[in-house]
Amino acid sequence: MSLWEYIILFGSVALGGSLALIFPIKTRKTLQLVLSFSGAYILGIIVLHLMPSVFGGSQAQTAGLWVLGGFLAQIILEQLSAGLEHGHIHAPHKITVGFVVSVLLGLSVHAFIEGMPLSYYQSYLDSHTHMHHSHHSHYLIGIILHHIPAAFALANLLLLSKMAKKWVWCCLLLFSAMSPLGALLAGSLSISSEFQTGILAFAMGSLLHIATVILFEMDASSHMHLSVKRLAAILLGIGAALLTML
Numbered sequence: 001m002s003l004w005e006y007i008i009l010f011g012s013v014a015l016g017g018s019l020a021l022i023f024p025i026k027t028r029k030t031l032q033l034v035l036s037f038s039g040a041y042i043l044g045i046i047v048l049h050l051m052p053s054v055f056g057g058s059q060a061q062t063a064g065l066w067v068l069g070g071f072l073a074q075i076i077l078e079q080l081s082a083g084l085e086h087g088h089i090h091a092p093h094k095i096t097v098g099f100v101v102s103v104l105l106g107l108s109v110h111a112f113i114e115g116m117p118l119s120y121y122q123s124y125l126d127s128h129t130h131m132h133h134s135h136h137s138h139y140l141i142g143i144i145l146h147h148i149p150a151a152f153a154l155a156n157l158l159l160l161s162k163m164a165k166k167w168v169w170c171c172l173l174l175f176s177a178m179s180p181l182g183a184l185l186a187g188s189l190s191i192s193s194e195f196q197t198g199i200l201a202f203a204m205g206s207l208l209h210i211a212t213v214i215l216f217e218m219d220a221s222s223h224m225h226l227s228v229k230r231l232a233a234i235l236l237g238i239g240a241a242l243l244t245m246l
């Protein structure tokens with residue numbers, strides 16, 4: 001991963017969080033649309049790129065186990081993080097220090113694991129699929145897209161907990177740093193090709209959970225009613241994912 005990709009990954013997530021500190025109300029509605037877009041986009045990336053590359057090789061069966069592992073791990077992590085990974089807050093009424101720590105832990109572990117494949121994704125896709133692109137940035141984009149609303153939700157939650165702003169910034173920086181750190185760690189180790197498939201399949205399982213939850217929970221309040229804006233965001237998300245096939 002190049003330096004500018006690290007900077008974009010770190011900066012965009014930090015930006016998402018700082019929006020909550022600067023323009024809390026204005027941003028919320030827009031970010032809900034970004035979230036719908038990201039759910040559809042991630043689903044598209046999973047079925048169009050991740051599934052073919054992970055299941056296309058000789059390790060298709062073990063890859064399936066890794067996907068299930070990632071899906072289950074995400075269910076558990078969302079118990080810790082109160083659903084922040086998919087941009088929602090399913091928080092208790094009383095926000096305690098223990099709750100904040102558990103949220104940060106769940107969110108950080110998730111972002112770290114998801115960041116790991118970034119270090120080898122480019123070369124991995126070149127060797128595991130027949131689609132030769134000059135550059136595969138869709139996985140990076142998928143991460144950024146759902147981490148901006150997640151950082152926003154995190155900052156909101158921390159402000160609700162009456163945490164001092166400087167500490168909110170510290171938590172945001174911690175969350176922003178996790179995916180780049182995961183990529184740095186994976187990049188510094190020499191990971192076997194089998195394990196590369198495993199980690200990517202695991203991250204895919206967790207993304208599959210997040211994308212489906214985003215699309216499923218999108219309109220929990222108004223009973224399956226889908227607004228025109230949301231539908232447009234979903235269609236745009238799928239369209240953007242399809243564009244990566246070109």
Ligand SMILES: [Zn+2]
Nearest residue numbers: 083086088217
């Ligand atoms: Zn939710």
Ligand SMILES: [Zn+2]
Nearest residue numbers: 110111114143
């Ligand atoms: Zn994520």
